[in-house]
Amino acid sequence: MTTLRASRPPRTGIPVRTRGLAGWSGRGILAAVLIVFVLFFAIPIVWLLLAAGKNAHALLVDNAFSFGTLQDAVANWNQLFSFQGGAIVGWIGNSGLYAIGALLITLIVSVPAGYALALTEFRLRRPLLIVTLVVMLIPNTALVLPEFLELNLVGLIGNPLSVILPMSFFPFGVYLTYIYFSTSIPRDLLSAARIDGCSEISVFTKIALPLAAPVVALVAFFSFVQNWNNFFLPFVMLPSSSGYPVQVGLTTLLASTPAFNPTAAGSESVQLPTLALATIISVLPVLIMFLFSQRFLVSGMTAGGTKE
């Protein structure tokens, strides 16, 4: 195929509509497919955003895509934040503590580790790289029950460390920094510094570290998103509601919603729009990060997989 490239026409910036799709009927089918999937992906999110502004009655009888009222939105907000004495504030705080605590430890250990794996030589380097790759590709839920059994043995269950420490072990972050340091740092720069008498520590702190800002941001993004959204680990490790992150707290709200749990009727019961509001709040930090990070996400997931 590549031998035929001589006949390539000059590229223009104008979209050429007839290319790529075969005729009007083909385009019609493809457009229909696209519309179906756009609706599939968009409807639940749009509906969720609207639902949080309605009262329980309007949610059931009004048009699904009608707007609620500010009054109802405020009422839902008040119901959510008074639930179990403002439990959700504590849950959000816990989520922040766990996600950011683990993120900081991840950065502190991953950046030097990625640097060492990329630019120094020691006997355990290869085994460490292979284990990193293998563990990186297994789902993080696979180690949760073994970690529970281990931490139960040492009496850490219920302690914030029982989620922060396992989350801090983030092989993907080490892999990203390893890829970054082995492709983006000119080796001559490091050798020059050594010849000038820099110690190994100052080569790292004065040269490699200042250049690592992009990969630090990338690792921080992935670590935060994964930590914030983690459900199984805190679900298993933290028995008491006061220690829940918001993802696990949602199950408590769900259990108090009569529509999904008929035994929950009572003064502390949660209406559907309030549950919708809680769902929005539970993902808000990640949603905001996602709005600005598509390029980020792709560059991370494809790291090392594409040939430059």
Added chain:
Amino acid sequence: MTVTVAPSDATAVADSGLPSRPRAATGRRKASSRSRIGYVFVSGYGVLMLGFGILPALYALLLAFTDADGGFAGFTNFAKVIGDYRFLPAVGHVAAYLVVWLVSLLVLVVLLALVVHAIKVRWLSTTLRFVFYLPGALAGASSVLLWLFVLDPSSSPVAPLLHAFGFSSFVQVIQPGHLPVIFAIIAFWTGAGGWIVIMYGALNNVSDETIEAARIDGANAAQIAISIQLPLLRKWIAYMGIMSLAAGTQLFVEPQLLSQASNAVVGNDYSLNQLAYIYAFTQNDFNGSAAISILLLIVALALSAVFVTRGGLFEKD
């Protein structure tokens, strides 16, 4: 097809990115100091890997082969959990879900990536990818909760559609036979967008010249997709398939929340991870729980190891 690369690539993987170092120029003293510093730099990560990767796995292994009093139990625990009346149904549930999900994921992600890539109007293509990818922000409990609403005909934004299928109540929607499809829809809604964006990126690596040449040779869009674009996506399709297969075996939060929300119409022992959870937390049988965890861990490790050593995705030029 992607796993036909020679097994010796394991070495290539581990050595990738390694610069050829002028050993002779570096004195032995300097080399050993740099080796020491290497250990210092990886020490924090090494401790975490030991504490939360290797030791838990070894401890679970130990528990799986001992009884409650710590005596050696051979394969008794494994025989017990596999013989449990809930085990094979759970395997069946997870397998059914995996089939539905993987097939739809492979077919639809590739199709949507090709279609979006064929759109030459830039803002439209960007917007589409954004809409597909945004639900990825709702993971775990949040997306399941959202789908509880969508699947409940009384509140659902697609209630007419549910009624058209003959569903008038939530309980009718979540009949056991429907669950593999429901879980697949939730997982697809959350996860497919990221993969579509990735496949789209991979398609951008196909040079315009190649496509143009094929078109001049008389190939139509479908032929170009099948004979040029698909082979170039092969590695990514394999990557997606294996990662999704491994993640799918871990099914937990979806059936757990659905069980809670359905007043146990869906059992709390639907998936293998739920069963392992019940063994640990309801039956206080840590040895049985460890045995199931080890079985799941072996599957995950095997998939991952096959991919690392033979997939060739992590090679770098």
